[in-house]
Amino acid sequence: MYQSIKDEAYHCNMQLPKLGLVLFTFGNVSVADRSKGVFAIKPSGVPYDELTPDQMVVVDFDGQIVEGTLRPSSDTKTHAVLYKHWEEIGGITHTHSTYATAWAQSQRNIPIFGTTHADHLTTDIPCAPPMSDEMILGNYEYETGFQIINHFEAERLDYKEVEMILVGNHAPFAWGKTGIKSVYNSAVLETVAQMALLTEQINPQAPRLKDALIKKHYERKHGGEAYYGQK
Helix, strand or coil: CCHHHHHHHHHHHHHHHHCCCCCCCCEEEEEEECCCCEEEECECCCCHHHCCHHHCEEEECCCCEEECCCCECCCHHHHHHHHHHCCCCCEEEEECCHHHHHHHHCCCCECCCCHHHHCCCCCCECEECCCCHHHHHCCHHHHHHHHHHHHHHHCCCCCCCCCEEEECCCCEEEEECCHHHHHHHHHHHHHHHHHHHHHHHHCCCCCCCCHHHHHHHHHHHHCCCCCCCCC
8 A cells, every 4th residue: 555655765765875965874765645644754773775665664744653663764753744734745855964964053044156056946045043942852853844844934935946954953854746856856955065165165255146047047947938858
């Protein structure tokens, strides 16, 4: 009944070490089946070279286990909150990739310096502030999901257009319509984070990308008359 999302979640999780986005077990991917109201996610603390599709744990959008014998990722409740409140996402990736995490620890948005960034977003990559003591001492992983959602609401961001965020002092989260798209967005976030750091090191006064270039690069991929790639 759930084999297809377990297989997909396994495949997506295995991309993280291949792309250099995780060290040891520092990350997870989940894949949702909205018709069944569930998602499959990596089991907690299991090394990637030991993973199998059948080890993926299936949980509902309240974070309750539906199928599986292993404990799901410690970040499961964060994923559950995002799936429950953002109804158009089908996959979520969380890593502690080096450069994106460094920006998160610096509590800074990643500025839109170049066209690589603009190919994917028209805004800076947002960094939510560190969580309050009350949220940290409460249901931490559950509240992390609301820290993300609340920041999007406060900044008037659309989760369907901005598919990534940094959580202050923590690490990045990315999502998409599918699991593999969330992995792609996570890899883009890490690459852009590295480029932005190098840009500021080379020129601490580097200017933000011109609006005309932001518009051009985003719309040639995502606009109504997009012409990037094949039809």
